Amino acid sequence: MKKPEKPANNRLRILFILNRRSGNRNLNDLLEIIEQKSKSHPFEYSTYFLDTFSSDLIRKEIFNYKPNIVAVAGGDGSINLIATILAGTQIPLGIIPFGSANGMAKDLEIPVDIKESIEILLTGSIKKIDLIKINDRTCLHLADVGLNARVVNRFEKDINRGLLTYVKHLFGEMFFLKNYVFHIVYDGKKIRKKGVSITFANASKYGTGAVINPEGQLDDGKFEIVLVKPFPRIKLFSIAWKMFSNKLHTSDYVEIFSCKKAVVYSNKKTTLQIDGEVIGKVKEIRLESQEKVLNIIVPHYHSSKHS
Template sequence: MKKKMVFIMNPISGTASKAAIPDLIEKTLNKDLFDYELRMTQYAGHATVIATEAKDAGADVVVAVGGDGTVNEVARAIVHSQTALGIIPCGSGNGLARHLLLPMSAKKSIQVLNKCEIHDFDYGIINGHPFFCTCGMGFDAFVSQKFAQAGKRGPITYAENILREGLNYQPETYEIEDETGTHRHKAFLISCANASQYGNNAYIAPQASMSDGLMDIIIMEPFDILEAPQISIEMFNKTLDKNSKIKTFHCKELRIHRRSEGLIHYDGDPVMTGADITVTLREQGIKMVINPDADRSERQPNVLQTAAAELFNDLNEMRRVFNRRSHRIQILGKVLQRKLNI
């Protein structure tokens, strides 16, 4: 008996045209295994409505064709059901798809769907909002809002917002309670990660697993301008957890109190919420189609990684020039001191 697959496509997500995708689905999907339907979203939240209808009608797989926002809308509708989530990544960051090592090519993603290997994964909830990749507060929520307000999207826009706003952002003090007790931290950001990255191969939680029953909590302490490039490079090199400014731990439930209401984000979508924040993990709560042929050693550099490396090199050169000049000034000072003593 054929499986039923419903594709839900967001025509405006990401930076590239999706005009060719319907034809790719028709030509690439294995019709001997699947009957399919393609639906287009018409407004924010419409993907959730369509996915709920598909689940209730007994769909075996609902495929989000879009970015992390579309993925979130589809996934939240099918948690704790027998309907699995598939992804054709077409967004700006594609964080969940990249964590799952799905191909960024639409055709190859459809070929993965043909194999239809399904695993159970965890997901999280922050103040009532389900998330499947990451959620958080502080600077990343602030940048998510700026990114959402931007007229254009993509990694360059994201990088521009980070560079423009990062130096002026003021860290907050948070009271954090988990299973071990209550702690206070002054933090640039706090991220709760079910998956490993924000998107664009920027790894906020390099060791995160979606099937270990735990969230990775990342507290990024305040840092200065000279430390920023190193932190950026470590994020792209999957070594951020080794940085002295990063504190990490694991938990199933987290309660956070801050001085006043403010922004949070869930899978990159910003929303205002109160001073009290609760984050919980739901174990094995969603089924997803995975890539059975994924090679975890493969990862391509991207625009942000290259830009961060160039900025780091520029600042290192500035530091070397400054040190050389400081050394020369010290020598001249000693010579002048000797002459004055004479």
């Protein structure tokens, strides 16, 4: 772990990329706090509003401003976009949770409080983490197909959080439950499994608080394939409870495979979502771990627990 580097004049330069469409928080409060913090710590900063998801425009802004840190105020989709741009560079990514669920921020233990999250930009450590390349797209956090993708999509539109809200949407989706046959080729092995969903996990938990990948590590050079097998409806609450109590791996209806590279074939088309963004319906999913290609700023308490 190391600190973000400062320029020769010893003043940090932060580019804040702000998505005003994320969540329902007050952007004016954020701008006011940034200005206050720049005076008390002093650092230089510039703001860029993410009104269009144009990688070329963002790269140009980064090239012109030459920041020491690029900080994103947005949800997982905004963070994914900037992570894709910064991957392979030395510029660290900072996160200000501003979305409705903020799954990646929860995984990194970054608080939703704006002042605290900006403080972490200034005092935190840099951690090198992996990404997953999925069908030529970047996954920073979690991707999935099947049941859980639909539940998470419904959950993130709900103003309520927690286990009961998750279960409510899980019950709602049970009426549309589909079983798939997945052919999985990973690290030289071939298996055939029936399932209702598969999660491709670089991290461990959703913004809902549900832990899908209890032993997931962001910097181990691997990702996990989490298969949820067909289950009787009577087991619904039990599975949800295990997700929220960090014990999903103990369920008889869950199998987890760690790997560096994989291809998953589905017997019928299913919706793929990556970091909260619906990509479309697919039958073939190609995955490969990209080891430690992104610098990200984390709190000291996270780096000491997970290093």
